[in-house]
Amino acid sequence: MNPPETTSSKAPPSGAADKTTKEQTDMSTAGDRSPERAQATRVAAKPGAGTGKAGHGVKLKDLNAYYGNQHAIKNVTIDFPANEVTALIGPSGSGKSTVVRCINRMHEEIPGARAEGRIMLDDLDVYGPNVDVTAVRRLIGMVFQKPNPFPTMSIFDNVAAGLRLTGTKSKDLRNLVEHSLQAVGLWDEVKDRLNQPGIGLSGGQQQRLCIARTVAIEPEVILMDEPASALDPISTLKIEELIDELKERYTIVIVTHNMQQAARVANSTVFMLEGEVIEHDATNKIFTNPSDERTERYVTGKFG
Amino acid sequence: MSVAASTLPEISARRRVTDKVMRGTLVAGTLIALVPLVLILYFLIKRGVSAWTTSGFFTTDPTGSFFGNPGGIRSAILGSVVMVALASVIAIPIGIGVALYLTEYGRDGWFANLVRYFVDVMTGVPSIMFGLFIYIVLVKAHVGGSGFSAWKGSVALSLLMVPIVIRSAEVVLLLVPSSLREAALALGAPRWRVVARVVLPTAAPGLVTGSLLSVARGMGETAPLLFTATAAFALTFNLGALMNSLPVQIYTDIQSPRSEIIDRAWGAGLALVVIVLLLNVVARFIASRSRQA
């Protein structure tokens, strides 16, 4: 008489849960540095994805930046993949804003500041010997922490400002302004008052206006330096949704003090400390199982 | 329950007295300081208005005969306007230009700080020095073919106005938030466009205010004109010739033995004060409108 095969009968969790534990032996993409893989496991892409233009990635190689004698950024090497959102997190003074300002060469506008190293936008070295700084900035746009629409200009003029300030002729300015405002979700709210001053809008609207202004010059990369930290929570969420949509067409780098925002919005996250990159990995990994002890202590709030 | 908890302590009598004494002293001091101003205005108005009502006060020139109707102050007013206008055309663009250099390009450099120091010094220089300077450099040297002339008066005035324009323009330009400059730079604008399309338009109301105040100052200066444009009486618009002006007119008239001419001086004084007052009011109006916007 053969005894029945005893199943080591675990009290099973609900059926669905059982399946996921079997498929997902790694709760984090352990050691996987490629965020593309993380994206592949994501829920199916929104309709219309993939119809955007080809992406442009940014690579930093051995970047060093100084404020006078102070060595603020030390040998930073980061790869920002095309059409993805990469977040830079870290405590105050870690250098994340400086890194971002080096990418569009705003860093050197500060007296006494300089940067060395290579920053590649596709094949173009942004710090090349004969590169025109204004051309770089037309390709790499920037959105600032405090919304800064031009106070003497109307909403329409604000969006068109990028073109007018760079002396770019546009065949159909009105259309371009409309598209830019639509891209940031402002069109319906302002289409009847395009001639009113830009500063008459609410904080969240002003920030979206600034994003529209940046989008209107059709850059390839958009840098965001704490874009939502001056806004109320609802506006913040709207901006985050906007970032999610924008990444279809642009490569986005976002500096944020708010870790939850990085967790919500970014495909991959870079943790910086005292001017150096400590860890750079898929956001999922950084927030479920970071490799470095310092990253762990920062994201769990044990310091910073 | 403690007894003291139910009411707050009252102000002591001593404190009340001290309060009143302080307040009384300050009010008294203010009133005393205002007295000369009020007196000046009172005399000006009392004696000036009576001059204003003489016929032809604003429509004739002070070319009247020694014994007859002395004439009005038309050429003085128009002469002041013309010379100050020319001085403004010189001083305001230069002043704003220097201020732009100081805020946008020089910033904290050693040269910019040197310029700032000299501008500060110039605001303190007595206006007669400008007159003397132009007298020697332009008048005695007969630059431009003649000695005294109106345009040299304008130059002297502009020297006086430039530091004022620079000072006020620099303050206003610094008030333009650097975030606006950053935004424009980040869009890829060259610096000159940032200045022309963003900084200047934003600062415009303040720049206008500062300029108007410098114009008001220029209107009232006597000493530079004494050495350059001197006195003339006929109406002329020839900048190469002598030209009349309100301050000089007053200066000349006050020394006359005839009482009608002295009255005319009061009338001219009132006119000058009214013009300066109007300029100030307009300047403040523009400033307050831009603050509301």
Next chain:
Amino acid sequence: MHETRHKFHENLRALEVQALDGLDIVIQQLDRALESISYQDVELAGMVVADDDRIDGRYLEVHQGILSLLARQAPVATDLRIVAALLHVIRCVERMGDQCVNIAKLVPLSGYEAPKDKDILDAIERMGRLARSQVSQAKQAFADRNTELAHDLLRQDAEINRLNREIFRRAVEVGDNLDMREWAMFMILVARCLERIGDNTVDIAEQTVFVVTGLFREFADASTPSEAARPL
């Protein structure tokens, strides 16, 4: 240096202690349940059944505490893994408590003064001791974050599984006495409850490894046999 988020981490630690202390109650229940089996003590069995409320209550408290922490504190990284693990752990505690109740409920059913087979009784006793030590070891492994101790649990569990199979075989061969056979059937059920308790301790061990390494790997089940699960 004073740690930031001090209160949050204290709350998390307290929650963990609350969950793990549930294992102490489980041990108590287990001891009593097995005693009631050995001595056919119906009263004791009744106490076990009644006391399960303590475990259920603790489950609800810990569960609520975890929800609150998730909603308000947004834990990440290790903290997040601890919170997720505690959900599993408290569920294991609750199930182990239920198994003890199942054992206790068998006491009145297995009859008064029924004839007992000594071998089976010995095996049950040994299983009971093993189960007890496994629960205790699971608690220590999790509290200390000791992955070696956790892996060792699998080895011990293999022994419990073996004993389970042995009891089954003996029960089948127990003889013709109807009463004895009936009693032996009930012992099979008791053995299964103990075996399930063992499995739950292995679950807790898996969670320990997850918290420490961030990787979740099933130690062994029907589809992924390990060396320890040898076929008969």
